[in-house]
Amino acid sequence: MKKIMIVGSGGAGKSTLAKQLGEKLDIPVYHLDAIFWQPGWRPIERQALVQAQQHIINRDTWIIDGNYSSTMDIRLKHADTVIFLHYSTIRCLYGIVKRRIQYHKKTRPDIGKDCPEKLDLEFVQWVYQFNKSKAPIIHQKLNQQRDTTIHIFNRPKQTKNFLKNVN
Template identity: 60%
Template sequence: MEKIAIIGGSGAGKSTLAQTLGRILQIPVYHLDAIHWQPGWVPITSEAFIKKTENILNKESWIIDGNYGSTMDLRLQQADTVIFLHYKTVHCLYGIIKRRIHYRNKTRPDMGEDCPEKIDWEFFQWVRKFNKTKVPPIYKRLSSLEDKNIHIFKNRKELNTFLDKLEHGNV
C-alpha cells in the first residue's frame, strides 16, 4: 500500500482514518477539503483543484481522503488501494454533529485554513442523501477498477479489525 484513496460519506471518519494510516504506514496524508477550501469557505477554482490533486498523484506515495467527483476517477485509477467507508446514514449524521460540537468555532486540522466547522441545511441534506444518491455511482466506479486492493467497510468494527491486522503486519 503506497497510494491509498479513502472515500465515503461525510462524518464517516475518512480524515481520521487517513491520519491513522499515515502513522502506521509512514505515508504522507492529503485532505481534499484542505485543498479545496480557502479561508472563509471560499472554494478554489476547479482547474486549480484538479492541478493540485494531480501534483499529489505524481508523488511516490500518498493517502488522499475525500470524495470530490472532479478528481475521483484520477485518484481511483492511480491508487493501488481504495478504502470506501460505506456506513449507515445515521452514523454519518452523528459524525457530522459530533464533529460540529467538538470543533465549535474552530477549524478542523483536515480543513482549509479559517474555515470554522459548520453545518448548514444543504450540507445536512447532502449527508442524509449520500447513500441513496452517491453510493450507487461509487460502486459502479469501484466495479470497473482492475488490479486494485478495494476495502469496503460497513461499520467501525470492520475497520478497526482491518487496522489492527495492518498494525500487526497481518494484511
C-alpha cells in the same frame, strides 16, 4: 499499500482513518477538503483542484481522503488501494453532529485554514442523501477497477479491525 484513496460520506471518519493509516504506514496524508476550501469557506476552481491532485499522485506514496466526484477518476487511476467507508446514514449524521460540537468555533486540522466548523442544512442534506445518490456511483466506479485492492467497510468495527492488522 502505497497510494491509498479513502472515500465515504461526510461524518464517516475518512480524515481520521487517513491520519491513522498515514502514521502507521509512514505515508503522507492529503485531505481534499484542506485543498478545496480557502479561508472563509471559499472553494477553489475545479482546475486548481485537478492540478493539486496531479501534483500529489505523481509522488511515490500518498493517502488522499475525500470524495470530490468530479475529480475522483484522477485518484482512481493511480491508487493501488481504495477504502470506501460505506456506513449507515444515521452513523454519518451522528458523525457530523459530533464533529460540529467537538470543533465548535474552531477549524479542523483536515480542512482549509480559517474555515471554522459549521453545520448547515445543505451539508446535512448531502449526508442524508449520500447512500442513495453518491454511494451507487462510487460502487459502479469501484467495480470497474481491475488492479486495485478495494476495501468496503459498512461498520466502524470493520475499519478498526482493518487498521489493527495493517503493518
